[in-house]
Amino acid sequence: MYWIKNKKIKEVIGIVIIGMMLLSLVGCGTSTSDEEAQPSAVASEGEVKQEEEAVVLRLEGGDWGYPSPYLHYSRGPGGYKMQLIFDSLLESGEEGVIPWLAKEWEIAEDGLSYIFTLQQDVKWHDGQPLTPEDVKFSFEYFEKHPPVWNPVMVGNEPIVKEIEILEDNRLKFILGEKDATILEKIGTVRIIPEHIWSGVEDPDSFQDEGAVIGCGPYKLTDYNKEHETYEFTAFEDYWGPKQRVEKIQFVPVSDEIMAFENKEIDVIGIGSDLLDRYQNDPQFKVLENPAFWGYRLSLNMEKNLLFKEKDIRQAIAYGIDQEEMVEKVARGAAIAGSAGYLPKNHIWYNPTVKKYPFDEEKAKTLLGDKKLSFELLTGDSNAEVRIAELMKISLEKIGVEIEIKSVDMKTRDNAVSTGNYEMALIGHGGWGRDADILRTRYSDIPGYENEQINALAEEQLREMDIAKRKELISALQELIAEEIPMIPVYNTTGYTVYRPNTYDGWMYMFDHHSVSHGKLSYLERE
Amino acid sequence: MKKVSNLIKAFSFLGKASVMVMMLFFILAIIPSLLTSHSPYIPSGGALTPPSTLHWMGTDDLGIDLWAQICHGARSSLIVGFGTAFLAAGGGSLIGILGGYYGGKLDGCLMRSIDLMMVVPELPTMIVLGAFFGPSKMNIIIVLSLFSWTRPARIVRSKILSIKEEKYVKVAEGYGGGFSYLARRHFLPQVFPLIMVNFIKLISRAIVAEASLSFLGLGDPTSKSWGLILNHAMSFRGIYFTDFWKWWIIFPLLCIVLMVLAISLISKEIENLLC
Numbered sequence: 027m028y029w030i031k032n033k034k035i036k037e038v039i040g041i042v043i044i045g046m047m048l049l050s051l052v053g054c055g056t057s058t059s060d061e062e063a064q065p066s067a068v069a070s071e072g073e074v075k076q077e078e079e080a081v082v083l084r085l086e087g088g089d090w091g092y093p094s095p096y097l098h099y100s101r102g103p104g105g106y107k108m109q110l111i112f113d114s115l116l117e118s119g120e121e122g123v124i125p126w127l128a129k130e131w132e133i134a135e136d137g138l139s140y141i142f143t144l145q146q147d148v149k150w151h152d153g154q155p156l157t158p159e160d161v162k163f164s165f166e167y168f169e170k171h172p173p174v175w176n177p178v179m180v181g182n183e184p185i186v187k188e189i190e191i192l193e194d195n196r197l198k199f200i201l202g203e204k205d206a207t208i209l210e211k212i213g214t215v216r217i218i219p220e221h222i223w224s225g226v227e228d229p230d231s232f233q234d235e236g237a238v239i240g241c242g243p244y245k246l247t248d249y250n251k252e253h254e255t256y257e258f259t260a261f262e263d264y265w266g267p268k269q270r271v272e273k274i275q276f277v278p279v280s281d282e283i284m285a286f287e288n289k290e291i292d293v294i295g296i297g298s299d300l301l302d303r304y305q306n307d308p309q310f311k312v313l314e315n316p317a318f319w320g321y322r323l324s325l326n327m328e329k330n331l332l333f334k335e336k337d338i339r340q341a342i343a344y345g346i347d348q349e350e351m352v353e354k355v356a357r358g359a360a361i362a363g364s365a366g367y368l369p370k371n372h373i374w375y376n377p378t379v380k381k382y383p384f385d386e387e388k389a390k391t392l393l394g395d396k397k398l399s400f401e402l403l404t405g406d407s408n409a410e411v412r413i414a415e416l417m418k419i420s421l422e423k424i425g426v427e428i429e430i431k432s433v434d435m436k437t438r439d440n441a442v443s444t445g446n447y448e449m450a451l452i453g454h455g456g457w458g459r460d461a462d463i464l465r466t467r468y469s470d471i472p473g474y475e476n477e478q479i480n481a482l483a484e485e486q487l488r489e490m491d492i493a494k495r496k497e498l499i500s501a502l503q504e505l506i507a508e509e510i511p512m513i514p515v516y517n518t519t520g521y522t523v524y525r526p527n528t529y530d531g532w533m534y535m536f537d538h539h540s541v542s543h544g545k546l547s548y549l550e551r552e
Numbered sequence: 553m554k555k556v557s558n559l560i561k562a563f564s565f566l567g568k569a570s571v572m573v574m575m576l577f578f579i580l581a582i583i584p585s586l587l588t589s590h591s592p593y594i595p596s597g598g599a600l601t602p603p604s605t606l607h608w609m610g611t612d613d614l615g616i617d618l619w620a621q622i623c624h625g626a627r628s629s630l631i632v633g634f635g636t637a638f639l640a641a642g643g644g645s646l647i648g649i650l651g652g653y654y655g656g657k658l659d660g661c662l663m664r665s666i667d668l669m670m671v672v673p674e675l676p677t678m679i680v681l682g683a684f685f686g687p688s689k690m691n692i693i694i695v696l697s698l699f700s701w702t703r704p705a706r707i708v709r710s711k712i713l714s715i716k717e718e719k720y721v722k723v724a725e726g727y728g729g730g731f732s733y734l735a736r737r738h739f740l741p742q743v744f745p746l747i748m749v750n751f752i753k754l755i756s757r758a759i760v761a762e763a764s765l766s767f768l769g770l771g772d773p774t775s776k777s778w779g780l781i782l783n784h785a786m787s788f789r790g791i792y793f794t795d796f797w798k799w800w801i802i803f804p805l806l807c808i809v810l811m812v813l814a815i816s817l818i819s820k821e822i823e824n825l826l827c
Contacts, residue, residue: 283790300790354599354614408787411773412614419594432773
């Protein structure tokens with residue numbers, strides 16, 4: 027009798043356990059929405075108060091290095107943090123380059139000298155005044171010690187031959203050669219204080235507070251590498267437009283969208299799946315990003331000589347189904363890459379370049395009866411692994427075997443910069459910059475040298491007439507598309523969502539995909 | 553075989569249900585291609601279609617059938633689970649018997665190395681080793697076994713220490729019974745239930761460990777394991793704000809939970825009946 031009872035009890039317990047398991051699974055889904063609702067109510071009260079006082083913005087953190095010109099990580103989130111602290115002569119506005127530390131400039135008739143007039147009463151974060159000597163010093167210092175971003179050298183040549191300090195806060199830059207993009211180049215070089223850096227012999231290990239004294243709108247008030255947090259505070263003696271945001275904090279988040287829903291961060295990027303959730307709600311504002319961030323497939327022709335054959339490169343390009351990747355990996359929020367590199371949103375995009383739609387037959391004809399296999403290096407983000415998987419599937423159809431090796435982002439970046447890969451999938455921003463990027467991108471492909479591309483790239487750089495230069499760039503894109511030394515995969519668009527009640531000063535720089543990178547997003551504008 | 557079926561007959565309702573669940577997973581693992589007409593590697597439908605008659609667990613972001621992936625994932629989970637348990641329980645008990653029987657310096661060495669293995673933090677070391685040797689099923693099995701043999705070894709050793717002092721063992725020794733004779737006739741039959749229980753516990757531990765390694769992205773990125781399906785699903789941006797989690801996360805999660813639960817219930821039953 028007893029054991030029957032016992033058995034019954036066990037049965038009941040079993041059913042209850044299974045029931046609880048199922049409930050807990052369902053519970054996972056509903057409880058998240060409960061959690062969202064509560065803190066947000068509390069947070070919104072707090073924010074009303076905040077608006078009267080000072081705006082504090084919280085953005086997604088992550089360690090992108092110490093924001094000195096030498097120690098930040100060489101990607102957008104690192105470089106643009108550094109640029110909040112360090113100003114340059116010119117700045118990227120909504121429409122194009124705008125005057126910044128230099129309030130005006132004149133170009134000599136021969137195009138070989140530029141005279142910049144500096145703003146008055148510019149102060150460093152430590153209270154010292156900025157002088158024209160600082161500007162001259164910065165260019166000379168960067169020549170000796172190249173910074174992570176904004177180099178003053180093109181190849182082995184400095185962009186400026188000589189800098190003369192004139193009276194009335196003016197500087198004269200004398201060039202050795204004509205350069206169509208010289209304004210952007212001089213304009214983006216960061217200005218660093220001579221009184222601090224003149225004594226620094228090894229800038230790569232200079233990491234005390236002095237390394238982040240700039241004359242930009244924000245001071246670094248906290249950085250914690252382990253917690254991956256940063257705090258930037260408005261510099262009260264800033265020469266320029268008043269800061270609308272008092273503090274910018276970068277905080278660690280595990281799930282970006284969850285954090286945004288809980289009001290832990292104030293701006294996020296989303297794909298098309300969540301568009302409906304935010305688009306018709308007046309509480310949120312949605313912006314569509316320009317497609318200036320993208321993935322490309324690099325082929326290392328030093329590691330594998332097969333890539334030197336144009337037919338094989340073209341076959342691979344035909345064997346990659348860009349449209350499928352846009353649809354599946356980017357969920358429609360992307361534009362298939364142009365074989366001529368410059369993306370569709372670029373002002374100088376050439377729509378007539380050769381296209382490589384997925385075409386099994388063409389690819390097979392180009393390959394002949396070769397059976398190839400390559401190792402594809404990717405980062406470990408979900409999108410990269412998924413792109414790699416789709417590449418593997420579609421390339422298998424044309425008879426190319428792919429072995430995927432997935433490593434973390436920094437390892438991949440390092441392998442790509444040291445040339446230690448066969449094929450690499452890499453994603454980065456900056457696709458919207460001046461078309462001169464074609465010259466830099468296509469001149470340092472390992473093992474690849476094309477006289478025609480180099481000549482055209484050089485010619486466009488020296489061409490000062492905009493219409494003529496545009497023609498040269500178009501021709502260059504056509505040549506690149508035919509040669510296809512690397513394969514642009516797709517450029518992401520995606521959307522930016524924020525709460526206009528908290529802060530609505532977001533703005534895109536004319537050539538950039540992210541609203542949170544440009545310093546103008548945090549300053550008063552006309 | 554008869555012993556096993558008698559054992560299962562003695563199980564409670566929960567134990568029998570667990571055995572049924574395990575049998576189902578075995579069937580999934582052995583004949584996945586008979587159970588699904590879709591490939592677990594190649595897209596066979598639209599991306600993220602909800603469960604339907606064609607794809608009855610829906611598809612993932614690439615349009616690959618989830619049911620097919622789960623069937624193939626069952627195989628890799630079971631291979632890792634049983635492979636690890638076999639290596640660790642087998643190797644561990646051998647070491648335990650040797651140490652317990654011979655004692656002295658050998659025992660000291662073995663026990664100290666067990667102490668050493670026990671203080672090494674498991675997950676961080678597994679992550680480092682996983683990253684170092686590169687992601688593959690074989691490596692995962694070896695790395696997991698390296699960290700799992702200590703428990704069976706200790707338990708078996710202490711049991712052997714007490715058996716060794718029994719009079720009949722002393723008598724057998726006196727008549728010239730060597731190590732292999734004693735191990736076969738006296739030690740193994742007595743420690744077998746202990747090994748069995750440990751073996752089964754190890755299986756569920758290894759399955760969870762494999763899933764978590766894959767989930768952390770240290771498994772083979774293109775293999776189809778349950779942990780990896782979850783990894784892809786959970787790193788899908790804002791998946792909880794869409795409908796996709798209802799099939800893409802729930803099904804693999806349910807499989808992991810069910811399998812681990814079934815294995816632990818079986819091990820509990822065996823423990824109750826044998827030990």
